[in-house]
Amino acid sequence: GKLGNSSTLLGIRSVWNFCKEDRNRLLFSFKVGLAVVLVSLLILLQAPYDVFGSNIIWAIITVAIMFEYTVGATFNRGFNRALGSLLAGILAIGVAQLALLTGPVGEPIVIGISIFLVGSITTLMKQWPRLTPYEYGFRVILFTYCLIVVSGYRMGNPLRIAIDRLYSIAIGALVAVLVNVLVFPIWAGHQLHNDLVNAFNSIADSLQECVKKYLEDEEWKNIDQEVPLKAVMDEFPDEPAYKKCKATLNSSSKFDTLATSAKWEPPHGRFKQFFYPWTEYVKVGAVLRYCAYQVMALHGVLHSQIQAPYNLRITFKSEIQDVANQAAELMRSLGKDIDNMKQSIKISHLKNVHSTAEKLQRAIDTHSYLLTPTCETIGLSTTSSSNLDNLPSLSAELDSNGSKRSLNKQDSHGVDLVRKQQSRRQHSWPLREMDVFDDGRCVAIEFLPRMRKLESTAAMSLANFTSLLIEFVARLDYLVETVDELSRMAKFNEEH
Amino acid sequence: GKLGNSSTLLGIRSVWNFCKEDRNRLLFSFKVGLAVVLVSLLILLQAPYDVFGSNIIWAIITVAIMFEYTVGATFNRGFNRALGSLLAGILAIGVAQLALLTGPVGEPIVIGISIFLVGSITTLMKQWPRLTPYEYGFRVILFTYCLIVVSGYRMGNPLRIAIDRLYSIAIGALVAVLVNVLVFPIWAGHQLHNDLVNAFNSIADSLQECVKKYLEDEEWKNIDQEVPLKAVMDEFPDEPAYKKCKATLNSSSKFDTLATSAKWEPPHGRFKQFFYPWTEYVKVGAVLRYCAYQVMALHGVLHSQIQAPYNLRITFKSEIQDVANQAAELMRSLGKDIDNMKQSIKISHLKNVHSTAEKLQRAIDTHSYLLTPTCETIGLSTTSSSNLDNLPSLSAELDSNGSKRSLNKQDSHGVDLVRKQQSRRQHSWPLREMDVFDDGRCVAIEFLPRMRKLESTAAMSLANFTSLLIEFVARLDYLVETVDELSRMAKFNEEH
Numbered sequence: 001g002k003l004g005n006s007s008t009l010l011g012i013r014s015v016w017n018f019c020k021e022d023r024n025r026l027l028f029s030f031k032v033g034l035a036v037v038l039v040s041l042l043i044l045l046q047a048p049y050d051v052f053g054s055n056i057i058w059a060i061i062t063v064a065i066m067f068e069y070t071v072g073a074t075f076n077r078g079f080n081r082a083l084g085s086l087l088a089g090i091l092a093i094g095v096a097q098l099a100l101l102t103g104p105v106g107e108p109i110v111i112g113i114s115i116f117l118v119g120s121i122t123t124l125m126k127q128w129p130r131l132t133p134y135e136y137g138f139r140v141i142l143f144t145y146c147l148i149v150v151s152g153y154r155m156g157n158p159l160r161i162a163i164d165r166l167y168s169i170a171i172g173a174l175v176a177v178l179v180n181v182l183v184f185p186i187w188a189g190h191q192l193h194n195d196l197v198n199a200f201n202s203i204a205d206s207l208q209e210c211v212k213k214y215l216e217d218e219e220w221k222n223i224d225q226e227v228p229l230k231a232v233m234d235e236f237p238d239e240p241a242y243k244k245c246k247a248t249l250n251s252s253s254k255f256d257t258l259a260t261s262a263k264w265e266p267p268h269g270r271f272k273q274f275f276y277p278w279t280e281y282v283k284v285g286a287v288l289r290y291c292a293y294q295v296m297a298l299h300g301v302l303h304s305q306i307q308a309p310y311n312l313r314i315t316f317k318s319e320i321q322d323v324a325n326q327a328a329e330l331m332r333s334l335g336k337d338i339d340n341m342k343q344s345i346k347i348s349h350l351k352n353v354h355s356t357a358e359k360l361q362r363a364i365d366t367h368s369y370l371l372t373p374t375c376e377t378i379g380l381s382t383t384s385s386s387n388l389d390n391l392p393s394l395s396a397e398l399d400s401n402g403s404k405r406s407l408n409k410q411d412s413h414g415v416d417l418v419r420k421q422q423s424r425r426q427h428s429w430p431l432r433e434m435d436v437f438d439d440g441r442c443v444a445i446e447f448l449p450r451m452r453k454l455e456s457t458a459a460m461s462l463a464n465f466t467s468l469l470i471e472f473v474a475r476l477d478y479l480v481e482t483v484d485e486l487s488r489m490a491k492f493n494e495e496h
Numbered sequence: 497g498k499l500g501n502s503s504t505l506l507g508i509r510s511v512w513n514f515c516k517e518d519r520n521r522l523l524f525s526f527k528v529g530l531a532v533v534l535v536s537l538l539i540l541l542q543a544p545y546d547v548f549g550s551n552i553i554w555a556i557i558t559v560a561i562m563f564e565y566t567v568g569a570t571f572n573r574g575f576n577r578a579l580g581s582l583l584a585g586i587l588a589i590g591v592a593q594l595a596l597l598t599g600p601v602g603e604p605i606v607i608g609i610s611i612f613l614v615g616s617i618t619t620l621m622k623q624w625p626r627l628t629p630y631e632y633g634f635r636v637i638l639f640t641y642c643l644i645v646v647s648g649y650r651m652g653n654p655l656r657i658a659i660d661r662l663y664s665i666a667i668g669a670l671v672a673v674l675v676n677v678l679v680f681p682i683w684a685g686h687q688l689h690n691d692l693v694n695a696f697n698s699i700a701d702s703l704q705e706c707v708k709k710y711l712e713d714e715e716w717k718n719i720d721q722e723v724p725l726k727a728v729m730d731e732f733p734d735e736p737a738y739k740k741c742k743a744t745l746n747s748s749s750k751f752d753t754l755a756t757s758a759k760w761e762p763p764h765g766r767f768k769q770f771f772y773p774w775t776e777y778v779k780v781g782a783v784l785r786y787c788a789y790q791v792m793a794l795h796g797v798l799h800s801q802i803q804a805p806y807n808l809r810i811t812f813k814s815e816i817q818d819v820a821n822q823a824a825e826l827m828r829s830l831g832k833d834i835d836n837m838k839q840s841i842k843i844s845h846l847k848n849v850h851s852t853a854e855k856l857q858r859a860i861d862t863h864s865y866l867l868t869p870t871c872e873t874i875g876l877s878t879t880s881s882s883n884l885d886n887l888p889s890l891s892a893e894l895d896s897n898g899s900k901r902s903l904n905k906q907d908s909h910g911v912d913l914v915r916k917q918q919s920r921r922q923h924s925w926p927l928r929e930m931d932v933f934d935d936g937r938c939v940a941i942e943f944l945p946r947m948r949k950l951e952s953t954a955a956m957s958l959a960n961f962t963s964l965l966i967e968f969v970a971r972l973d974y975l976v977e978t979v980d981e982l983s984r985m986a987k988f989n990e991e992h
Contacts, residue, residue, distance in 0.1 A: 025620065036615040036638065040607070040608060040611050064642065116529040150553065154550060229783075229977055233779065296789040296792070297792070305970060364956075460963060463956050463959060478728055
């Protein structure tokens with residue numbers, strides 16, 4: 001009734017969205033349909049059937065098995081199938097002739113032994129690390145060999161069978177390749193190019209998301225609250241960029257596969273160069289992952305149990321934001337340059353990021369007394385909470401004694417704010433005593449202890465966050481270097 | 497000649513080592529050989545050939561295509577092939593009957609359209625995320641459908657062809673499954689189990705390797721030297737455990753595949769339970785990766801350009817080592833428990849790790865003035881290097897005024913060492929002035945600027961390292977929780 005109709009509608013809509021999301025999905029489907037129809041026509045129509053005969057059925061299997069999403073993957077699979085069939089055919093004919101010489105009793109024995117050997121040796125070879133990409137080729141060798149040698153034994157004339165099979169496969173492969181290349185080709189190289197550019201953007205997004213969240217004044221961040229296991233498993237559903245960044249970390253094998261396929265593709269579209277350096281894309285991807293690990297570490301501090309108080313975090317707000325935004329901007333601009341195939345040396349851009357990072361370091365350096373509990377706790381222990389204001393004067397005194405540093409007005413205002421805030425929070429600051437552990441006793445799992453962190457070291461987590469951010473900037477150097485290497489090898493246009 | 501002989505010998509030796517490394521490789525190869533020989537016998541021997549006829553050739557293809565490394569993967573592929581062939585057979589017979597009704601002109605048209613539709617729809621479906629694991633099944637549907645419907649058109653009687661094909665496939669599948677299960681079975685579940693246990697060990701190794709390197713007195717670590725890009729790309733060849741840890745981070749898809757295969761396997765060996773919770777293994781793997789990210793972050797600090805001086809690092813040596821060793825021990829013991837399928841609540845063990853982590857926090861807390869440049873630079877700026885020794889007395893004075901902290905003898909000795917060392921190093925500590933940047937000028941890529949880090953914040957990198965280590969310990973809580981979940985769901989033996 002009505003319920004059935006609405007759920008059908010819902011299903012149709014989700015299929016529609018699925019296709020609209022990536023037009024290539026639908027295109028690929030139509031191409032497969034087209035290729036199998038074309039090859040079926042060779043049998044369905046009378047004229048080609050008279051020429052090729054029923055052996056042409058192998059062409060259909062070939063199309064169905066070797067038609068892949070991208071042009072490069074189809075070429076790769078076609079090559080595997082063609083070479084595998086050819087080798088198997090030659091071997092089969094040779095062994096069949098040899099078997100014939102051994103007479104009617106020896107023939108099946110020789111054939112049986114040869115099948116065992118071919119099966120074992122191809123399987124052993126395809127496990128060899130350098131040969132695993134040709135796994136499919138070894139499978140083809142195995143079953144083509146068996147088919148030819150066994151059919152030859154029963155029907156005689158293995159040569160005829162081998163040749164029939166080979167030209168059927170050749171026709172199937174030709175149809176598959178032509179349809180794949182001529183009808184809206186989907187290039188692996190193009191996809192690799194786009195995936196790499198997207199990886200730059202997701203890491204930049206994730207970095208900014210992480211920093212933005214860190215500087216947000218959310219209540220929960222001041223509370224001694226931990227991330228539940230569920231959030232860890234669901235990959236922090238409220239942080240969309242985190243998931244994309246993590247996907248980038250898992251993209252290593254995808255990049256490898258695409259690069260392998262792309263190497264099979266002829267020059268096309270914007271990739272006009274023969275021997276285009278697709279392996280460089282994989283290298284840039286590796287350095288990108290090296291940067292992404294740092295974002296994961298920042299994310300770890302963001303969700304760490306004990307956080308620096310909000311007022312301390314915003315003391316360095318503008319410096320932290322500057323570094324994050326400039327680093328993200330540099331990443332995006334690197335991605336954009338690759339996307340536009342433009343070669344531009346990023347020296348000035350990189351230097352700007354460096355200088356903001358150094359500014360942040362300087363700020364931390366100048367206010368480092370805020371980041372350690374020493375001064376605070378000294379203050380708390382030597383003075384009562386009412387004369388906490390002695391502390392600024394103490395540090396001012398130390399400062400004046402020949403120190404070259406000076407706080408600018410805005411900063412010292414921020415510092416005062418922090419102090420005020422902290423004196424209000426003071427009741428939550430005393431060191432907790434260590435528990436006496438009840439070793440050995442078995443407690444139900446619900447009472448699994450959680451690690452406590454000393455709140456007195458809370459401020460240090462800010463230093464931690466900024467150090468990781470600065471290390472992220474340091475890793476950008478490698479990224480600029482590899483992107484530059486890529487743009488030179490791929491002969492990107494130089495910008496003038 | 498001789499050269500040829502020796503390189504042949506070398507080749508044979510490396511093949512020998514390759515097989516010895518993992519006995520299953522050779523076993524798998526022999527099993528494939530055995531399976532294809534068995535199925536070939538159905539044709540080579542007269543008696544079964546008389547029964548089955550030449551259609552049995554499809555059995556050979558089935559064996560060659562569906563014989564996979566593990567039992568579960570073979571079952572999975574067999575299921576795909578069987579269900580795909582069955583669906584395709586039913587569909588083909590239905591369409592063929594329908595096409596017959598349309599007369600000799602309409603028949604090839606109906607068949608052609610149906611082939612296009614089947615090709616497009618199966619291809620679209622296999623791209624749907626939830627159906628991608630059955631990709632092979634959709635391929636089977638496509639080519640089986642084409643084969644039956646096209647052969648039926650040319651040779652008549654599609655029902656006969658469909659049935660012949662189905663029982664050939666059934667025989668091939670039966671041989672493949674029997675050989676795979678009965679002759680030295682290789683279980684996906686067993687492999688998943690071992691891989692998980694190994695992942696625990698590699699992360700523990702990597703953690704200890706990282707900490708050991710951090711506390712080593714190597715000259716280069718005090719020098720302003722950076723890791724070359726080559727070392728980043730080669731994954732730090734002098735740190736074997738790092739590579740294994742990184743491999744664990746990339747193991748997500750491998751674990752997924754193995755778990756999918758394992759679900760197809762009947763209870764076997766030590767996994768006697770029906771519906772054994774293989775998905776829990778994947779979850780433990782995810783939490784393991786969550787921990788491994790922290791090791792990557794530690795590794796990042798280890799190779800960061802500016803390092804805390806060696807003498808400062810060893811001040812906390814014993815505390816850092818205790819945390820790392822106990823955490824690694826806990827990880828190994830969790831891995832060992834899984835390996836032995838033992839259920840033991842790790843409360844006391846976890847609490848020990850927590851307490852050493854808290855001890856480290858306390859040590860950092862007590863000596864936090866060492867970790868920020870403030871005190872040092874205040875010292876340097878207010879006093880000449882000769883009366884630097886005023887500083888301890890100052891802090892001692894502050895300490896005595898009601899502070900509950902006290903340095904134990906060993907610690908204060910360590911601190912003195914650091915001070916002495918630092919007064920000697922003093923000439924290298926002044927803040928470097930910021931460069932005037934030559935913006936806009938194009939410099940050759942060899943002169944790519946590297947980010948400088950303020951040496952004055954060097955000591956902070958130690959705080960950073962310890963914070964990351966402590967966060968690693970905090971993540972162990974999640975790990976213990978998921979391992980406990982696994983051991984309950986898998987009904988591991990409780991230890992008494």
